[in-house]
Amino acid sequence: MVLAMQGVSKAYQTAEGPLQVLQDIDLTLEAGRSLALTGESGSGKSTLLHLAAGLDGVDAGRIEIDGQDVTQLHDAERAALRRSVVGLVFQQFNLIPSLDVAANLAFHARLAGRHDPAWQTELTQRLGLVDLGKRYPEQLSGGQQQRVAIGRTLAARPKLVLADEPTGNLDEATGDAVLDLMLSLVVETGAALLMVTHSQRLAERLDGRIHLRSGRIA
Ligand code: ADP
Numbered sequence: 178m179v180l181a182m183q184g185v186s187k188a189y190q191t192a193e194g195p196l197q198v199l200q201d202i203d204l205t206l207e208a209g210r211s212l213a214l215t216g217e218s219g220s221g222k223s224t225l226l227h228l229a230a231g232l233d234g235v236d237a238g239r240i241e242i243d244g245q246d247v248t249q250l251h252d253a254e255r256a257a258l259r260r261s262v263v264g265l266v267f268q269q270f271n272l273i274p275s276l277d278v279a280a281n282l283a284f285h286a287r288l289a290g291r292h293d294p295a296w297q298t299e300l301t302q303r304l305g306l307v308d309l310g311k312r313y314p315e316q317l318s319g320g321q322q323q324r325v326a327i328g329r330t331l332a333a334r335p336k337l338v339l340a341d342e343p344t345g346n347l348d349e350a351t352g353d354a355v356l357d358l359m360l361s362l363v364v365e366t367g368a369a370l371l372m373v374t375h376s377q378r379l380a381e382r383l384d385g386r387i388h389l390r391s392g393r394i395a
């Protein structure tokens with residue numbers, strides 16, 4: 178199991194008191210499987226993804242990433258696990274503005290100690306980025322930037338890919354093409370994918386689907 182959540186609850190402290198965002202969430206995700214996470218805006222999707230990435234702590238329950246109980250790890254251990262196992266793709270591309278495309282693609286793989294030039298070259302070709310290696314993020318279209326963001330994540334060969342509306346900033350045709358690529362690359366690398374999407378149509382293309390309603394799995 179690449180990801181397992183059991184009885185997970187999470188509240189945020191706000192000026193008006195605690196805001197219960199997730200309640201009693203159970204989910205499991207195996208290597209090579211993809212799971213769509215849908216729900217209204219504000220239903221807790223991004224919060225769930227942050228917890229699954231070990232970016233934030235739970236109030237109750239257990240989260241295992243690649244067999245390790247992250248709720249028992251210290252911050253530094255959690256960060257190390259995240260670097261070695263998890264790949265994140267966000268709606269905002271979060272590319273590093275001062276690095277060109279090739280350097281952006283290599284960045285996370287280098288951090289994870291898994292820079293593999295042959296794999297990066299293959300990703301560059303498959304993602305249609307061959308002629309863009311020397312450009313900077315500001316010189317790319319939205320679709321191109323998102324392909325770099327996906328390539329950067331996959332270049333490190335993460336076991337768990339967490340994507341938060343990865344095509345939400347793209348028009349439908351571009352978004353579909355980018356998602357196609359991402360799904361086939363994730364399948365080929367044997368990674369597990371948990372993807373937040375607003376789109377019913379996209380959700381149907383993944384192996385499974387969970388829907389959040391008011392912080393619970395509906
Ligand atoms: P979604 O991604 O489904 O739109 P989120 O997980 O981002 O939902 O947010 C769920 C709820 O938690 C929302 O009501 C949001 O305003 C609130 N929220 C998110 N992050 C924080 C935070 N850091 N502090 C307080 N409230 C937050």
Ligand code: MG
Nearest residue numbers: 222223224341
């Ligand atoms: Mg969100």
